[in-house]
Amino acid sequence: MFIVVGVTGGIAAYKTAQLVRLLVKDGHDVHVIPTDDALRFVGLPTWEALSRNTVTTSVHDDVARVRHVALGQQADLIVIAPATANSIAKMAAGLADDLLGTTLLATTAPVMIAPAMHTEMWQHAATQANIDTLISRGVHMIGPVAGELTGGDSGPGRMVEPDDIHAAVVRELQAADPVRGSAAGQHWVVTAGGTREPLDPVRYIGNRSSGRQGLEVALAAARAGAQVTLVAANMDPSLLAPVTQTDPPAAGNSSSRHRNAGPSGSGDASGSSLADEGPFASPEGRVRVVAVGTSQEMGDAARDLADGADVVVMAAAVSDYRLAEVAQEKMRKEDASGPLTLELVETADILAGLSASKREGQTIVGFAAETPGEMTLAERAIRKRRRKGCDLLAANEVGWDRGFERDDNRLLIVNNRDEIVADVAGSKRETAESLVAAILAR
Template sequence: MRIVLGVTGGIAAYKAALVLRLLKEAGHRVRVVPTESALRMVGRPTWEALSGEPVRTSVFDDAEHVDHVALGRGADLVIVAPATANLLAKAATGLADDLLSTTLLTVTCPVLLAPAMHTEMWLHPATQANVATLRGRGVHVLDPDSGRLTGADSGPGRLPEPAAIVAAALALLDDDVTGQDLAGRSVVVSAGGTREPLDPVRFLGNRSSGRQGVALAHAAARRGATVTLVAANVDDALLPDHPAVDVRQVETTLELRDAVREAGSAADVVVMAAAVADFRPATTTTHKIKKTSSGPAPIELETNPDILAELAADRLRDGQVVVGFAAETGDETGDVLTHGRAKARRKGADLLAVNEVGVGRGFGDVPNEVTILDAEGSVVGRGSGSKDDVADAVWDAVAARLRAATTIER
């Protein structure tokens, strides 16, 4: 395979040399395209010696061959490691002022960006918005690792290890070779966390950011599906901007239920990744509840419908695959998988992705890990790593089930 390895001017540029070596050892032809700033970190002779290819930074170098177009058309995969905040901004806005950024505008192959920067830069709203925009277009953006940064700093923003970058890159190549296994399929994905209002300013809610559901929508679109994303209180910056993804925003559990059922009536797959409130206040006041000397009045709750169980029982369409998510914590009665197996049997969904939640895992911009069970509680798949990695593991399990159903029909 022909791979373009872009390198930008972050301090982690030296790690890209190992990425290059691992790709070469795997038998791929690699053309390194550094920025001018990157060459101040690692020199041109190093890249040329390791790759065996010429190294250029400007569209005016070797201009007669229109190098930026040739690189883009000829590449099977583009990797940028490290991808600085500046590169992410350029890619998101279509700015092209050097060979690397111009090449990114010409490619039609998969693109993998491995960010590396200081924590404050990674968490800045502008960077997060740029990442959301890129992911919405189908660009695969890895989450940076957390750990020691330049100097004494520590936090999210560290370049993922070279082996992890290469593994993600080769997985993208495999996906591209095997084709779009969800092409022609219609899927519905719910994301986020529902909110049940107590009064005009307060609500009962949960910690779900919607990132896992959004990653599922991205992955399904990349694999060829037409996607309806029912987003419950998901930050606008995270919502995908993708022609194959229709976003419908809701707030409460009942609103989410109606939206999922409406969209799901024509869907091949429904994935309930949203964190749905089990209860809602029996009454909602039209004015803010005031603090009084007698203390707060008790809040009477009523039970929300079990949307996943309803979908599994009703089957809005013949042959529809229903997938649920179960955020669990262990307790004195059993571990996470024990509770997950019980829920799988109780809910009746075709697949249930069980994940342990807690500090630093599950909710928010942190790694995730799931065990995928069938309706009987048997393990049929696993996924771990970034939200994108977990999303692909879930769709792998769904695609296998769809293939099996097609084979039986034949």
């Protein structure tokens, strides 16, 4: 989340350093905007070092990027701590003579303020009238509380402690997006892409799945707070770039191995182990990629990883058949007499296997890609879910002009009581978010 922290000129500014640390640690993109007076209490380098972003007080810096409104426009939330009597009055009047003022006028994000001042200043009719004005505009108040003040006296006007301001911000973000953070502490395995079954060293039988929908599911789960292992079958590296090129680079967060369709059973497909995971700052950094090629490799990786997973989402298009025998040399046309006949044998049913062996409390989610036919999508989804035994099944319609290699999709999600829990159309990010919400709602 893009969070602006406004800091105004009170002694309590030093405590806001801790608030910035906590927000950065949560993985937020934090931009501090101090007032000129605030910098007399805590210097600019402190805010830059803690927030890891450039800090300025003036509307005349970084003009090329229209900074005086850009931060407000981008903000998901603005919190001002401490909020002085002066800055509260300026907010109420809508003054915009510095970067904090213009940012506040340019935003539609929630604004929270943590006032801090001496009791007399807090209780003054002018301050109280300004506070009423701000509350009437939807500004959220955090405190102040009664306690010891700067001069040694005590009374109402003390800033709420940074940990409590942080908790209020987390609650506000949670209220705006109930899914966010609700998968914290969970490990999800998401499969994506399409497996390839080799005919010989140069050819394979594959499918049109790009892996976009699975990648979006992985990212939506990461935004919800989960650590995610994405088992990617033959996905385009440029599509995976958001999760393989995170900055700072996350340990173990790269494609462990890129495989072309090699002979099934040619070795372990699970890539790096779960022990590679660590606490990552950004949602993208919470996604680790394990690259696989064939359905056998996909099955090995999924089974291996499912042991430690709270949720397994099988979004990959896995081949139902493979070659009974893979030619070790390229098949040549001149060696064949007449039409070529290939003998295909069934591959293992990974989803049914995982559903049959699932642990208590684990959620197994299947995907179905169906071309339109006599049965409705819902009927086919219910039938397939029963056959596979998974907890939820997300069905999407595919065809020459739908489902694959596109940014939009329709997902119909059924549960193990044969109920349709969601039927959503939109971008693959939106449909992924609906699926993750449905999984978390179980």
